[in-house]
Amino acid sequence: MSANSITGTIQAIRTATGATSGIVLHEPTFAGNEWAYVKDTIDTGWVSSAGKYVNQFEEQLQEFTGARRAIAVANGTAALHVALLLAGVERDTEVVMPALTFAATAAAAAYIGAVPHFADSEYTTLGIDPDKLAAHLDSIAERRKDGTYNKTTGRRIAAIVPMHTFGHPVRMDELCALCEAWNIPLVEDAAESLGSYYKGKHTGLFGTLGTLSFNGNKTITTGGGGAILTDDVALADKAKHITTTAKLPHKWEYFHDMVGFNYRMPNLNAALGCAQIEQLPTLLAQKRVLAERYIKAFACVSGVQFVREPEHCVSNYWLNAIMLDKADMTLRNDMLEQTNAAGLMTRPVWTLMSRLPMYAAAPRMDLGVAQDIEARLINIPSGAGLAAGAPSEMAG
Ligand SMILES: *Cc1c(COP(=O)(O)O)cnc(C)c1O
Numbered sequence: 001m002s003a004n005s006i007t008g009t010i011q012a013i014r015t016a017t018g019a020t021s022g023i024v025l026h027e028p029t030f031a032g033n034e035w036a037y038v039k040d041t042i043d044t045g046w047v048s049s050a051g052k053y054v055n056q057f058e059e060q061l062q063e064f065t066g067a068r069r070a071i072a073v074a075n076g077t078a079a080l081h082v083a084l085l086l087a088g089v090e091r092d093t094e095v096v097m098p099a100l101t102f103a104a105t106a107a108a109a110a111y112i113g114a115v116p117h118f119a120d121s122e123y124t125t126l127g128i129d130p131d132k133l134a135a136h137l138d139s140i141a142e143r144r145k146d147g148t149y150n151k152t153t154g155r156r157i158a159a160i161v162p163m164h165t166f167g168h169p170v171r172m173d174e175l176c177a178l179c180e181a182w183n184i185p186l187v188e189d190a191a192e193s194l195g196s197y198y199k200g201k202h203t204g205l206f207g208t209l210g211t212l213s214f215n216g217n218k219t220i221t222t223g224g225g226g227a228i229l230t231d232d233v234a235l236a237d238k239a240k241h242i243t244t245t246a247k248l249p250h251k252w253e254y255f256h257d258m259v260g261f262n263y264r265m266p267n268l269n270a271a272l273g274c275a276q277i278e279q280l281p282t283l284l285a286q287k288r289v290l291a292e293r294y295i296k297a298f299a300c301v302s303g304v305q306f307v308r309e310p311e312h313c314v315s316n317y318w319l320n321a322i323m324l325d326k327a328d329m330t331l332r333n334d335m336l337e338q339t340n341a342a343g344l345m346t347r348p349v350w351t352l353m354s355r356l357p358m359y360a361a362a363p364r365m366d367l368g369v370a371q372d373i374e375a376r377l378i379n380i381p382s383g384a385g386l387a388a389g390a391p392s393e394m395a396g
Pocket residue numbers: 075076077078101102104105163189191192212213214215225226
């Protein structure tokens with residue numbers, strides 16, 4: 001049975017990608033104007049903190065996502081850091097987030113001196129389970145004049161931060177209702193979900209602010225980069241100000257009206273982003289083709305399930321994933337060993353944030369589902385370029 005699911009997985013990855021080895025987890029695709037725009041920044045000398053590509057990239061992001069404002073920044077972690085600050089997160093408050101996330105979500109809260117409060121996931125979305133969180137808040141939270149507090153720690157709960165795991169949107173209707181009922185700001189970590197929609201609306205637009213990442217392994221890349229999305233123009237102006245050293249505009253004076261961050265995205269990186277976002281619809285279509293090939297290829301592999309987009313959602317299928325039928329660390333590790341040895345790059349999901357030493361004392365609810373997913377989930381090769389390699393009998 002276990003040998004079966006491993007050889008079956010190797011065969012399914014080869015069938016879906018049309019390659020036998022040398023496949024990495026997520027390779028960027030540069031098929032458009034990337035070189036022309038990047039070269040232009042060098043030819044003109046505008047590589048750094050000024051130049052036309054930053055504004056252009058922000059406008060393209062607004063147009064693609066439907067956000068009223070997009071603010072390009074140095075990376076997704078910086079975007080989250082500033083989004084949490086602007087949502088009102090302060091030292092010694094708590095930020096509710098999934099235990100099953102990348103380290104950046106928790107780090108952004110910790111930068112402010114806030115404490116992550118870990119929530120469990122659900123199987124269908126891999127993200128926060130809104131029903132379980134609702135029950136948890138009923139037992140530990142209380143409304144006071146100046147906000148919602150965790151009765152057991154005495155700290156204010158300053159934000160709820162869902163994360164759309166591998167591009168699969170969380171149940172936002174339920175989560176938004178919960179945030180409204182408790183009057184807690186919602187900030188979405190949409191780092192993995194550019195091009196993912198919940199009931200027709202782009203992820204990252206449901207709360208006060210949302211954040212994106214354009215790291216080298218994300219759906220589109222600027223080398224390193226991120227963005228803050230918001231429909232609140234005043235917050236957007238603040239985000240721009242605080243991420244660009246908080247300098248007041250002037251012909252020559254250097255006057256900064258607060259401690260700002262140097263979190264701006266350089267023009268060089270934005271140039272790459274402008275070319276990449278032109279390619280985004282094509283990349284998303286290719287990723288969908290690859291996911292559909294995986295669905296077919298894994299249909300007859302015993303012991304594993306391919307993770308599919310949740311109901312009412314369009315997922316960008318940023319990282320494809322399979323789940324072992326049961327939590328079995330020996331099988332999981334054998335699967336990782338043998339797929340990687342075969343030249344097919346696979347990776348386990350992140351170690352739960354709740355198990356990292358710096359968050360040992362952080363509050364948490366029961367994390368049974370997240371722990372189960374941690375022992376069962378494996379990411380498989382996902383670059384958009386792999387869709388081109390599949391053999392014709394898999395097409396359609
Ligand atoms: C990629 C990612 C980020 C941001 O990462 P950067 O490398 O700083 O751009 C944040 N949260 C999640 C869940 C991510 O996957």
